Amino acid sequence: MLLTAAALAVLIALLPLGYLLIRVxxxxxxxxxxxxxxxxxxELAARSLGLAAVVTAACTxxxxxxxxxxxxxxxxxxxxxxxxxxxPLAVPTYIAGFTWISTVDGFAGFWASALVLVLxxxxxxxxxxxxxxxxxxxxxxxxxxxxxxxxxxxxxxVTLPQLRPAVAGGALLVALYVLSDFGAVALLRTDTFTRAxxxxxxxxxxxxxxxxxxxxxxxxxxxxxxxxxxxRRRSARYAPVGSGARRPPVRIGLGPWRWPVTLLLxxxxxxxxxxxxxxxxxxxxxxxxxxxxxxxxxxxxxxxLTVSAAGAVLTMLLALPIGLLVARAPGPLAATVxxxxxxxxxxxxxxxxxxxxxxxxxxxxPLYQTRWLLMLAYAAxxxxxxxxxxxxxxxxxxxxxxxxxxxxGRSPLRAFTSVTAPLVAxxxxxxxxxxxxxxxxxLPATLLLRPTGMDTLATELWTHTTVAAYAAxxxxxxxxxxxxxxxxxxxxxxxxxxxGDR
Amino acid sequence: MRTWSARPAxxxxxxxxxxxxxxxxxxxxxxxxxxxxxxxxxxxxxALVKPLFEMFTKKxxxxxxxxxxxxxxxAAQLAEEGEKSPAEAFLSQDAGGLGAVNKKGLxxxxxxxxxxxxxxxxxxxxxxxxGVTARSRVLVYNPTMAEKEELPPSVFDLTDPxxxxxxxxxxxxxxxxxxxxxxxxxxxxxxxKEFFTxxxxxxxxxRENNIAIVEEVEAGKVPVGLVxxxxxxEVAKERGTTPDKLNAKLHFFAAGDSGxxxxxxxxxVLRRSAxxxxxxxxxDYLLSTxxxxxxxxxxxxxxxxxxxxxxAYVPPLxxxxxPDIDLNxxxxxxASIALIKSAGLTP
Numbered sequence: 059m060l061l062t063a064a065a066l067a068v069l070i071a072l073l074p075l076g077y078l079l080i081r082v083x084x085x086x087x088x089x090x091x092x093x094x095x096x097x098x099x100x101e102l103a104a105r106s107l108g109l110a111a112v113v114t115a116a117c118t119x120x121x122x123x124x125x126x127x128x129x130x131x132x133x134x135x136x137x138x139x140x141x142x143x144x145x146p147l148a149v150p151t152y153i154a155g156f157t158w159i160s161t162v163d164g165f166a167g168f169w170a171s172a173l174v175l176v177l178x179x180x181x182x183x184x185x186x187x188x189x190x191x192x193x194x195x196x197x198x199x200x201x202x203x204x205x206x207x208x209x210x211x212x213x214x215x216v217t218l219p220q221l222r223p224a225v226a227g228g229a230l231l232v233a234l235y236v237l238s239d240f241g242a243v244a245l246l247r248t249d250t251f252t253r254a255x256x257x258x259x260x261x262x263x264x265x266x267x268x269x270x271x272x273x274x275x276x277x278x279x280x281x282x283x284x285x286x287x288x289x290r291r292r293s294a295r296y297a298p299v300g301s302g303a304r305r306p307p308v309r310i311g312l313g314p315w316r317w318p319v320t321l322l323l324x325x326x327x328x329x330x331x332x333x334x335x336x337x338x339x340x341x342x343x344x345x346x347x348x349x350x351x352x353x354x355x356x357x358x359x360x361x362x363l364t365v366s367a368a369g370a371v372l373t374m375l376l377a378l379p380i381g382l383l384v385a386r387a388p389g390p391l392a393a394t395v396x397x398x399x400x401x402x403x404x405x406x407x408x409x410x411x412x413x414x415x416x417x418x419x420x421x422x423x424p425l426y427q428t429r430w431l432l433m434l435a436y437a438a439x440x441x442x443x444x445x446x447x448x449x450x451x452x453x454x455x456x457x458x459x460x461x462x463x464x465x466x467g468r469s470p471l472r473a474f475t476s477v478t479a480p481l482v483a484x485x486x487x488x489x490x491x492x493x494x495x496x497x498x499x500x501l502p503a504t505l506l507l508r509p510t511g512m513d514t515l516a517t518e519l520w521t522h523t524t525v526a527a528y529a530a531x532x533x534x535x536x537x538x539x540x541x542x543x544x545x546x547x548x549x550x551x552x553x554x555x556x557x558g559d560r
Numbered sequence: 561m562r563t564w565s566a567r568p569a570x571x572x573x574x575x576x577x578x579x580x581x582x583x584x585x586x587x588x589x590x591x592x593x594x595x596x597x598x599x600x601x602x603x604x605x606x607a608l609v610k611p612l613f614e615m616f617t618k619k620x621x622x623x624x625x626x627x628x629x630x631x632x633x634x635a636a637q638l639a640e641e642g643e644k645s646p647a648e649a650f651l652s653q654d655a656g657g658l659g660a661v662n663k664k665g666l667x668x669x670x671x672x673x674x675x676x677x678x679x680x681x682x683x684x685x686x687x688x689x690x691g692v693t694a695r696s697r698v699l700v701y702n703p704t705m706a707e708k709e710e711l712p713p714s715v716f717d718l719t720d721p722x723x724x725x726x727x728x729x730x731x732x733x734x735x736x737x738x739x740x741x742x743x744x745x746x747x748x749x750x751x752x753k754e755f756f757t758x759x760x761x762x763x764x765x766x767r768e769n770n771i772a773i774v775e776e777v778e779a780g781k782v783p784v785g786l787v788x789x790x791x792x793x794e795v796a797k798e799r800g801t802t803p804d805k806l807n808a809k810l811h812f813f814a815a816g817d818s819g820x821x822x823x824x825x826x827x828x829v830l831r832r833s834a835x836x837x838x839x840x841x842x843x844d845y846l847l848s849t850x851x852x853x854x855x856x857x858x859x860x861x862x863x864x865x866x867x868x869x870x871x872a873y874v875p876p877l878x879x880x881x882x883p884d885i886d887l888n889x890x891x892x893x894x895a896s897i898a899l900i901k902s903a904g905l906t907p
Contacts, residue, residue: 163781164781244768245768247766247768254906257732257906259632259633259636260630260632260732260733260734261732261737261897261900261901261906264894264897265640344799345798345799345800346797346798346799346800347607347797347798408633412636412637412640415637415640415641416640419640419641419642419644426644426646427646505629506629506633506637510599510625510626510627510646511625511626511627513606517628521605521606521607521628522607524605524769524771525605525607525608525771525794526771526774526775526791526794526795526797526798527607527794527797527798528798529798530607
């Protein structure tokens, strides 16, 4: 049953891939070869992978470092820093890129894109790592300490290995995000695969060329997934089995490093959040164009909130069986189902959009240009974000508890609702929040699939910036960031880094 | 392996969601002739044309259900939707977009008395689309970085070493692609290829769009750029001023030069709606003096119907010595794109 539900969910996520295959098949081998067997494709692939590698490495250092500092040291204002480290999730890369260009002269190219992407993506690493650090059983660390290990050595030999699954998962999300990003790389003029796909579409409406190029992205994703699977196999499960009496881990004193480190974290946040905030304010003050009436803004905000919330719920419904399957019935089958969901995650939104236009027109015409198709697109795009959250939470709820409940006479359903569900619930909430805020920022698929006449904050922002009406665009951008900041704040709180009991 | 047969709640919930979706959210009914709505796919920006649609609705009571995107995106969507498209009309930013959709056989003839209002240069040969406004290619320049006297009479002079690294272009934009086609049509493939390769070799500065070019020229970051004439107006409007008050100025290339080509924004009617009176009313309105005057005054574009005043700050359309290019040829886009790619102007 669980497997059937999981398979159904994966099928939906794989719709875009099916479309890709149909269209590429139609193009014929000659066309495919002509598009793919060029030096340019090699260059694009190298650049995309290079960017993904650089950004992922930097996000790992920054994300793990920040998570460690806020959960395990006597860093001042650590709660504030955890919220600040989650908030960049609320800033779409097209806003970040745009504000950086207008702040720094000549800001463009590979390293500029890398910087913006790192600043936007490191929460993908920070959140799971902070959560793991918060939940990890300090007993093992105590043992190491009692054996006379220096705190740093304990961190290296005991704590770090426990982080491996969280780091691998976070790295995968960051790398896939970089492969699929269009906003930052287009504005900062870095020619990656996704940009080439968009350009192929813009250039003479060349769908076939764009889709053939997209197959390379699928190949690159498969490569990344294989890499991540390798690290996963070597990792063990460290989650505490019993609830026991948990106490917070000992915080390491930073000593003379306390203030330099604080300053460093402060600067990162200033770059990630301050630059967009200041620039948007300046645009708002300088320009004379005005946004639509308050009613129009409220409508756009309402549409954004409702389609994103509905999209997040649908995504979570589809993710639940996969997440539970992965946690409860691990094995090659579960792993395959899980991995398949990732395949579309690195595809550009516009490809997902076109594929669902095709699906809507030819298969489910009554749904075409309704919110339902848009929600399906969000699910296809963001399923892995939800699966990862559910999977992590379910792994923390040992199946043995469920077995005990059943051996005591509970029906399987009651055992699930009374034992497993409450334990998995926080993961469900976190995953839903993450998908929700990612949907809020999504633009290309939304443009193609939204019902005619339905504006969202992201589409309004696009409308106004393309005619240089920045002052009119700024309030939509601000509203988008503010509304997304709420789930981002919730995620920071959930990670446990803000203190309190998770 | 354990059996998980007893997890029906999730699946039920899932199915419920999907099924209610199908049942409750059936597609919007296709627009009927004379139902007082027009479903319009617009490759023109909402911020630009929505006020005009509101004027139209006020006047006729016909509602415009507009779907906005870039011209390329809307054309791709129309191609994907084919006969099933809910669209009744396609408003495009350039002749190339209309040509591409027309080539798929999706457009119907525009009534002859309407096309007759627009000069033959600015409409489809087969009568399947009609121009609404005209836009001229220009060189935008910053007088402190490039003296007016130094500006070249021909766009071909921009490959001269003295312009090395000083010319901004936006090769992924429809307006640039149309310009490439113009060069090809006018001078042949070989000369076009030679020119664009030389432009790239002369370190042309590649930007994402025309607005970015005008802003950089205005800010003194780049001396000159190839854009359409009305972008200066858009930037001026955002700064609360008029184009003549900006640093950046417009330079029109010499008579007959490819750099002086004039493209159109235009409209085509989807076949199914060929006789829909609402669509006809929209076409009538777009080619009325009122709408044409509005375009000239609000978007700084050239009206195509006689009787509407020319936009301020630019020479009148009749004075532009446009090169001898048939806009119908702009649909031969594939060759232009191959050329843009081979010249190394795109990722």
